Amino acid sequence: MFSFQPDRSQYPDVGPDGKFEIDLETGKFLKLWHGPNHPGITGNMSVELTVNGDEVVEGYTHVGYLHRGFEKLMERRTFIQVFPIVCRVCVPEPDFNEYCYAAAVEELAGIEVPEEANWIRTLILEMGRFNSYMMAMGGIAGALGNGVIGQWMTYVRDLMLDRFEELTGARIYHMFILPGGVRAGLPEGFEARMEEVLQTAERYLDDVEKVLFTNAVFKKRTKGVGYIDPKLFESYGVTGPNARAGGVAKDVRKDSPYLVYDQLSFEVPVEQDSDIWARSIVRYRDLRLTIDLIRQILAKMPKGGEVMTSLPNVLHWKIPRGETYIKGESSRGEYGYYLVTDGSGYPRRVNVRGPSYTHAMALLEHLIPGTNIADVAALMVSLHTYPPEIER
Amino acid sequence: MRDLIEKLTPRYTLGNATYQRADLTFVDVTRDELRALLLELRDKEGFTHLVLLTAVDWIEEGKFQLTYMINNREADQTLGLRLYIDRNDAEGDTIHDIWPTAATYQRELREMFGIAFPGSPRVDEEFILEGWTDMPPYRRDFDTLAYSQQTYVEREGRETHDPRATMKHKMYPEG
Incomplete structure (x- = not known):
């Protein structure tokens, strides 16, 4: 097979601070902005690349295109007024924000949630994970030139959005999980319609397996590319499918079960190679697992009971001074909310810990040097990062 | 977690500890000992995962609370180290050499x-x-409402309501 060894003599010298001394005037190097508008970018962020030929010498992530100051805005709102804005922190998978915030408030205020509400919350989180993985599968295929899979996945995701609309009244931002429970129980005949969606999804995923994972171009461009040394996982805060692709069988759903995950039976998918291929296949298998979990939840959950507990008067709701951290396993890794209260009717501080914060900044900047320009998009998408949760 | 705090107490000046949940503990630490404590927790006690590093502004007390949240994945334990620093001369010690991701935080x-x-x-480059x-x-003394009123122009013909009063009216229309 043709193998190209880059000519390192063309590289810049390393300065006393350990960084490359890049002189753009020499004409050897070129600055290339990958984003913020680029098909291979997973949202409103950009990577500033310095290239030598088509090899990337260094890259820096730039965010700030989507900053809305949510954490600050929450400090001006009462606890119940915060709940409609938390979901907007992360666009493609908003439900984790709702769950983590609600669970943090419930813990500090000492509120018990009805059993059935916990099952519906788990169902919502898995439906959100389904949607998020659908976008991820379409993204990784699209970044490597296989755009049709993106169209299939968008179609299947749209079917799940119909179920979301039926259950919560909204397609993208559901505002369904609020402190004390959820807003409603399952509609009549929901299980049958969900089963139809899941069967359609499985048919499309069978096609994806044939078209993507047996594709020679996809194999060549992903196997061995974008390798993350598992030794770096802890120091770079790598969690979720990115770590599971490198042999680390860690999943918050399994290791620190929340909601009703301890009543569901599942095995966490793990791969060993830690490259783009492994990360793609882990996501694909996790998506299959999600479909199975949705079926299990619908079969096992109690129905017809209370889904919302009675709350104190939310206009005069004060929560004693305290702090807590609630985490869950989102489709990208550990997602958490750090909530600090001070005895008033407003949160003192809300901090969102999104997995993309570490994956898209320190980790991506570490992985980029030495790759080709054409592989940067695939590398980025394979880390499955969502910029809104970096800058909030 | 109580065992770990008791084990560390003779060698470190640990302040008030809050046992929030079976798997979540917060404890006050001092700036001089933070680095040694983080290294010991990471290398000897298995707290290898830096979950987050953030600040809380206690403006009334003139302090910032830096929260270093670390996690032991094997034992499923999370520990939040609270470090209080002076708000007027706010400075912390970098830990980017212990966890490279800390540089972003x-x-x-x-x-x-x-x-x-x-x-x-x-650290001095613009981030967001x-x-x-x-x-x-x-910072708590930055007023978002005043800032937006000074920076942006009200669009004519647009009606705004006080969120608290509107919500009260909607929930209790009779008063």
Whole structure:
């Protein structure tokens, strides 16, 4: 097979601070902005690349295109007024924000949630994970030139959005999980319609397996590319499918079960190679697992009971001074909310810990040097990062 | 977790400990001992995962609380180290050499809270806010409402309501 060894003599010298001394005037190097508008970018962020030929010498992530100051805005709102804005922190998978915030408030205020509400919350989180993985599968295929899979996945995701609309009244931002429970129980005949969606999804995923994972171009461009040394996982805060692709069988759903995950039976998918291929296949298998979990939840959950507990008067709701951290396993890794209260009717501080914060900044900047320009998009998408949760 | 706190107490000046849940504990630490404590927890006690690093502004007490949240994945334990620093001369010690990801957190704290972390890589570069000249916006004394009223023009013909009063009216129309 043709193998190209880059000519390192063309590289810049390393300065006393350990960084490359890049002189753009020499004409050897070129600055290339990958984003913020680029098909291979997973949202409103950009990577500033310095290239030598088509090899990337260094890259820096730039965010700030989507900053809305949510954490600050929450400090001006009462606890119940915060709940409609938390979901907007992360666009493609908003439900984790709702769950983590609600669970943090419930813990500090000492509120018990009805059993059935916990099952519906788990169902919502898995439906959100389904949607998020659908976008991820379409993204990784699209970044490597296989755009049709993106169209299939968008179609299947749209079917799940119909179920979301039926259950919560909204397609993208559901505002369904609020402190004390959820807003409603399952509609009549929901299980049958969900089963139809899941069967359609499985048919499309069978096609994806044939078209993507047996594709020679996809194999060549992903196997061995974008390798993350598992030794770096802890120091770079790598969690979720990115770590599971490198042999680390860690999943918050399994290791620190929340909601009703301890009543569901599942095995966490793990791969060993830690490259783009492994990360793609882990996501694909996790998506299959999600479909199975949705079926299990619908079969096992109690129905017809209370889904919302009675709350104190939310206009005069004060929560004693305290702090807590609630985490869950989102489709990208550990997602958490750090909530600090001070005895008033407003949160003192809300901090969102999104997995993309570490994956898209320190980790991506570490992985980029030495790759080709054409592989940067695939590398980025394979880390499955969502910029809104970096800058909030 | 109580065992770990008791084990560390003779060698470190640990302050008030809060046992929030079976798997979540917060404890006050001092700035001099933070680095040694983090290294010991990481290397000997299995707290290898830096979950987050953030600040809380206790403006009434003139202090910032830096929260270093670390996690032991094997034992499923999370420990939040609370470090109080002076709000007027806000400076922390960089830990980017222990966890490289800390550099990003420190860069954000520098920008949003104005807390200096000397020696942290690219800490003075703009992170999220471009061309920001006002005070660090996540400080409690930064008034978002006043800022938006000064910066943006009200569109004519647009009606705004006080959220609290509107909500009260909708929930209790009779008063």
